[in-house]
Amino acid sequence: MSRKKLTRRNAIRSAGVLGALGLAGCSQLSGGGGGDSDQLQAAFVYQTSLGDVGWARAHENGRQAMDDSFDWITTEYSDGVPGNEVRSVFEQYASSGYDIVYGCTTEYQDPMLQVAEEYPDVTFEHCNGFETAENMGRYMGKFYQGWYLCGVAAGHLTESDTLGMVVPIPIPQIIRQINAFTLGARTVNEDATTKVRWLNGWADPSGARQAVNAIADEGADAIGSNMVTPAALQAATEREAFNFGVNTSMADQAGEYYATAQINNWAPFYKQSAKDVRNGEWSSDSLWGGLETDIVDIDDFGPKVPDDVVSDVETKRSEIENGERSVWTGTKFEGWSDAELFSDVGSYVEGVEGSVPSS
Template structure:
């Protein structure tokens, strides 16, 4: 009888232990791979705010690795996280795409989310937001502010994401100021404070009086403030970095998306796919206009903002002309998502060329 009781207790202990081990294996741990530093004040900072929001809302364990180059090194950093038990990997830069795809096939039980790319696998999804909508709105603010009708744009790489943003910004500028132009300077880097600052200074030397950017740090904002002109921020609210220059920022709100995805993973309902939300879903937005904006800017922006949010205004609807004056979008047409995601031409009003590489 004692042996039977002992055996029963032993079996019960084994069952309990097995249940505990099962719940442990089901625990969600989320690892983030960042292209820049969490203190960059821009792109990576915005993602890390999303990570912190995820922790707060779902009480899940997270970890990040920062300043990971867009090379095969990213595979090593992802493997390290996976070896530590992180079973959801979020990689936040376009150049990681092929490496994330490769590892998703190597680790089919791990979920991968890749920012700004276009590839998917059974366990890899991609995500981004229609930041071009926010770009258009900030272009309105810049177009109303410029006195020289010369606006500068510090841009990273000549990929469709960046080109689309430049075009949307320029369309916003010229919707209120048809005489204004937007001159683009390329840096060929996402994150390099020194190079970003030099590019902004070069544009300022040409007489631009508003600087916009597709870069990961506030350095172009600081350059504008130092030279006594104005600036449009990106990724996060950059007002504090250049309060005398800042007009408005186009910003990201990644947190709710992360919560949504991880919740579905926890519930076992997650499916791979591509996400491209807009202002209506609040993944992209603009900040409050600063004291430096013109008096009529807020009402003008609000009207378009509301129409955009309600689906009554679309940025890339015709008539839209290319840089050379030819018609790219007829008056009764709207560009498809496929056309937006492969955009490789500038709209009328942009000064500069798109790099061929």
């Protein structure tokens, strides 16, 4: 299947939407040395501690891909850095000669913006925010497209016509994904409905298990989880319910009823942005890339997923990539701009039970 090369010129833009290192968290250095004028130093900062799966791991996979691809770059990361401590970490990297700093979570936006103003010669990139500056860009993936494809598979796999989603907090990003999962399912199963359980946090293994068991008791037999822990998927397998993960592959943790996962593939963006900085071609903008840029992907399917389901998902994936299919066609969000979809999605589509709780 063909893929479009990711550059800032061909990526979809939606402007207007969107000392001692490691005092907070843990730092690691890697990459080749050099010291010539073409050598680049890049720093990555993660809010959570690195594990085998999850949001931070997906960014770390991207950093490692960058590091492995270029002999002219040195990279470092700090993990486990809470939002109220991150400013000092950004300042330490900026004052230590780093050329580009990536802040890899929503909560880092304001501290990064403040530090960017203080260090105009350093390039900053912020993930999943809505502010930019002359030397600070922002980037995100249209991960709802991956969830739509997961939903297509779920619509085929469910026998009860009841799906489930275990999710963290009611923000547009998560609401988009619940909606897309449901819409994908209803393209192949118009009777499919989705039960949602909100946990008000990103990492709650016990709560995730309880939520899965509750919706399984209500008949859900295809369950997605937007939590950074694989606990929900493990609980779903114990209930013999197909399950869908997020951010990274969770195949090794989820068990035999693992269907697939929505994958955050940051490597194309990180490599391209580093090349742009090195070549003097970087400019501040807002990138919200979809399947066509490779930032969004889905994992390999589990062994219990039939070939005809895989084939249908691949067909619909190609249609999205080629612009022949939109996730939002026929819904109240049809015709919305990227700016509106990014910031303003706050309600469910038809097929999702209940209503979005107040945040």
